[in-house]
Amino acid sequence: MGDQLGLFAAGDGSRPTRVGDVDIAYRPASTALAKASGFMGDYDFTLNPYIGCAYGCTYCYAASFAPPERQDDRWGDWVVVKENAVRKLRNMRTDLAGKTVYMSSVTDPYQLIERRLGLVRELLEVLADREVRLVVQTRSPLVTRDIDLFKRFEHIRVNMTVTTDSERVRRVFEPQCTPNRARLAAIGEVVTAGIPASLTMTPLLPVEDPVAFGQNLRATGVTNFVVQPFHPDRGRFTAGTRGPALKLIAELGWDRGAYERTVEALRRELPQLAEGRGGFRPA
DSSP, X not given: OOSSTTSOTTSOSOOOSEETTXXXXXXXXXXXXXXXXXXXXXXXXXXXXXXXXXXXXXTOGGGGGOOTTSOGGGTTSEEEEETTHHHHHHTOOSOOTTOEEEEOSSSOTTSHHHHHHOHHHXXXXXXXXXXXXXXXXXXXXXXXXXXXXXTTOSSEEEEEEOOOSOHHHHHHHOTTSOOHHXXXXXXXXXXXXXXXXXXXXXXXXXXXXXXXXXXXXXXXTOOEEEEEEOOTTSSOOOTTTHHHHHHHHHHHTOSHHHHHHHHHHHHHHOTTEEEXXXXXXXX
16 A cells, blocks of 8 residues: 555545535645543554544534634534555554554544545554554444454454434434444444444433433443533534534533433443543553
8 A cells, every 4th residue: 555545445546525515635644643642641642544524513622623724613524634644654663562542532533534535444454463452433333344454453442422312412413423323233233243342422412211221322232331421611512503502402401410310320221331531441
């Protein structure tokens, strides 16, 4: 594979500049891996194959990290591909064996453009050869495409984000994402293949039936679960989304008390439910 994405492991050989309503740009990155810090400080490195995210979830904190030339209020409308990421990773002189890598911290590795490019799949091949300890974070069923590569890792975990049991809530907060049931089916497939997995309810949005939600999560075969509260007064909402999102939050009475009652109900169904940073420990 070459310097420019190896064009392309899972695509059609083109460099799309638009996928749906999302503008796609390409640029080289100075490095493939970044030293982990902050919330991800328990890891050695983070790996973000893309800048920006086509899912454009209304609450996404990553919009705050948008580069100056790309307005964070257009979060979800653009994605930048790190076109030399595979070469950069392959040529790193650092011994990565046993190092912990979190993919991804400010983008979703399996967003829409990945289906065309296969960049993540190429990166996984290199990461497996370099013997890293990997955690993959996504909300996309496309993750099942790479089960064969996950099996090459001695230490790996796949995290699937599912923030609510309500499709009404999902459509307001995550309008471009796959429905919840498809995500649960996908992580169940990962577990069936023998790959360690977690379900991350981060942030936890309004839940209609906590007991049934917990039972459905457990039915996937996953045994590790993580939850975090949603803070409507923190971070940034993408353009035009704050009003409808906050209106729904108020309508459903989703405050700290409702969150705590929901978590208490979930704990009865999910004894291994962790909260906050501790639940994101390296594989």
